[in-house]
Amino acid sequence: MPTSAETAATIHDADWWRQAAVYQIYPRSFADASGDGIGDIKGITSKVPYLAELGVDAVWLSPFYPSALADGGYDVDDYRNVDPRLGTLEDFDEMVAALHGAGIKVIADIVPNHTSDRHEWFQEALAAPKGSPARQRYIFRDGLGENGELPPNDWTSIFGGGAWERITEPGPEQTPGQWYFHLFAKEQPDLNWDNPEVHEDFLTTLRFWSDRGVDGFRVDVAHGLKKDFDAELPSLETIHRADLFNNGEHPLWDRDEVHTVYAEWRKVFNEYNPPRTAVAEAWVHADRRARYASPEGLGQAFNFDLLQADFDAEQFRTVIAKNLAEAAATGASSTWVFSNHDVVRHATRYGLPKGTGRGGVGTDGKDWLLEGGDPAEVDAERGLRRAKAATLLMLALPGSAYLYQGEELGLQEVGQISDEDRQDPTFFRNKGVEVGRDGCRVPLPWEAAPAEGSSFGFGANGSHLPQPAWFAGYAASVQDADGGSTLAFYRRALGLRRELQGAEALGWQDADDDDVLHFVRPGSWHVVANFGTTPVALPEGEVLLASADVEGGKLPGEATAWIRAAR
The missing domain is CATH 3.20.20.80 (Glycosidases)
Incomplete structure (x- = not known):
């Protein structure tokens, strides 16, 4: 703490x-x-x-x-x-x-x-006429086809299906009207970021x-x-x-x-x-x-x-x-x-x-x-x-x-x-x-x-x-x-991280094995990661923390160790 x-x-x-x-x-x-x-x-x-x-x-x-x-x-x-x-x-x-x-x-x-389609702005847009300021906060377009029954183009949503949803225009006639754009779900109408x-x-x-x-x-x-x-x-x-x-x-x-x-x-x-x-x-x-x-x-x-x-x-x-x-x-x-x-x-x-x-x-x-x-x-x-x-x-x-x-x-x-x-x-x-x-x-x-x-x-x-x-x-x-x-x-790693961290610098060290990464942070804090399956020798020093047990100075496969180098 x-x-x-x-x-x-x-x-x-x-x-x-x-x-x-x-x-x-x-x-x-x-x-x-x-x-x-x-x-x-x-x-x-x-x-x-x-x-x-x-x-x-x-x-x-x-x-x-x-x-x-x-x-x-x-x-x-x-x-x-x-x-x-x-x-x-x-x-x-x-x-x-x-x-x-x-x-x-x-x-x-x-x-x-x-926004969501329940946001007060979008509800205003649905209740407002075509071309109104309320609709200008979103992306509304007329549809294609004889009666606008087709979406403005063939763009698709990230979540699947078309990226356009048609609305019913306000009024007693309940006339099918414009389409609004949604990159994601139809319940997520896109805002118009050209609107101040x-x-x-x-x-x-x-x-x-x-x-x-x-x-x-x-x-x-x-x-x-x-x-x-x-x-x-x-x-x-x-x-x-x-x-x-x-x-x-x-x-x-x-x-x-x-x-x-x-x-x-x-x-x-x-x-x-x-x-x-x-x-x-x-x-x-x-x-x-x-x-x-x-x-x-x-x-x-x-x-x-x-x-x-x-x-x-x-x-x-x-x-x-x-x-x-x-x-x-x-x-x-x-x-x-x-x-x-x-x-x-x-x-x-x-x-x-x-x-x-x-x-x-x-x-x-x-x-x-x-x-x-x-x-x-x-x-x-x-x-x-x-x-x-x-x-x-x-x-x-x-x-x-x-x-x-x-x-x-x-x-x-x-x-x-x-x-x-x-x-x-x-x-x-x-x-x-x-x-x-x-x-x-x-x-x-x-x-x-x-x-x-x-x-x-x-x-x-x-x-x-x-x-x-x-x-x-x-x-x-x-x-x-x-x-x-x-x-x-995790508690040990995060506590040590806070103690050890200094300048935002990193120095790569040569490793004899292509499956090994070795770098040094300020304060002689060495980090060795073994991506292979064969144990590898660690540099001399105090093992501060390892993700798997270190035995005989060797880091096992698929493991990482933090070491304070011997002075």
Whole structure:
């Protein structure tokens, strides 16, 4: 636990984010204080001691706003309130105070690409006539065909199906009318970021949460805000034929003018002391990521490259070197992540046949989830061994480390969820093509022995996604008492990370084995990662922490060690 002096220093440190360990909380699946089966704000507050003991510097809260949950809360009804199922603004203030009191920063998820279809603006647009100011906040177009019965073009939604939805015009005739655009679910109409009113409203939202103590923002779909809807909308075939995604000319993604939005946001962030931070979720070409992370923009952008890499030394080294060089060139700090609310947990990915870092698909081409998500198909022991090795390496890198709730427990993906229990729109819109993201969103197991009818300590009356029986062995209460548990390993790693970290520098060391990565951080802190299966000799010095037992000065295969070099 940090001292009061350390807490005060952390709260006012303008550069706290550069090498922070950030823990992502998916609120509906973290802890349920009310007992209604849905995680809530008071549940998070009740776990602040756990988070403090874990040793994280910040928490990132996935959306907690009022929502119909058409997309797990990313369909926002009201950007300046808390979903009543999760609590109140007063509950939120108490949570922020508790986290700050423990020296933990708060990052809120903001969703600027789209609102929900229940947002007051969209309801106004539906009730207003064609061409009205209310409709100008969104992207409405007339349809094609004799009576406008065809969508404006053939663009498709990320979640499957067409990207246009037709409305019924207001009035007693109930006439079919215009179409609105939605990159994601039809319940998520895209905002028109050419409208000044949209700009001003989000600046108000940023100030609203910053005034309540939020220290930073994770920006959802940061590369999608600005769009080009010329009178002649190109077809999908035209877009795919041209290389538009890599040069800023794609009509929907990563347009150069999006950075005018973030320049406005940066001015707001800098109104505060310390300045508010932000990190972009921008799935863009690596050469274009730097602008999102610039000091004049958001300051950081997610680097998903390690998440997509196989458990392979050469791939890891290439990714690390490239991203550190990119961060140095822009003055930003890099970000590292293996798991989040959108991907298969990395302890499972690394345990798949011919284990891989990409989604639920093995290098043999089979999609584990679509094949049924059978736990018997996963080598859980190997997957966790590799996950711990990869995580220990990642925690030693300069930059921010993003952790996803439950990975500190070594949780595996829940692959077998019945159709009737699933919630993710990708499953319903692409049935038989995508299973969706519910498997990484199953509520956490806090206790090993649930009372009859309740969950594994998540809440008194079950959980909104069913917890499998095998969760009992991963419960936090079991691991808390076990010095050799994954939880104990994470606590030790995060505590040491805080002690050891200095300047954002890294020096590569030669290794005799192609399966080994070896680098040094300031203070003679050596990091050796063995991606192979044969033990390798470690440099002389004190082994501070290893992801597997070191015997006879040798690091076993699929393991990482931190060493303080002998002087």
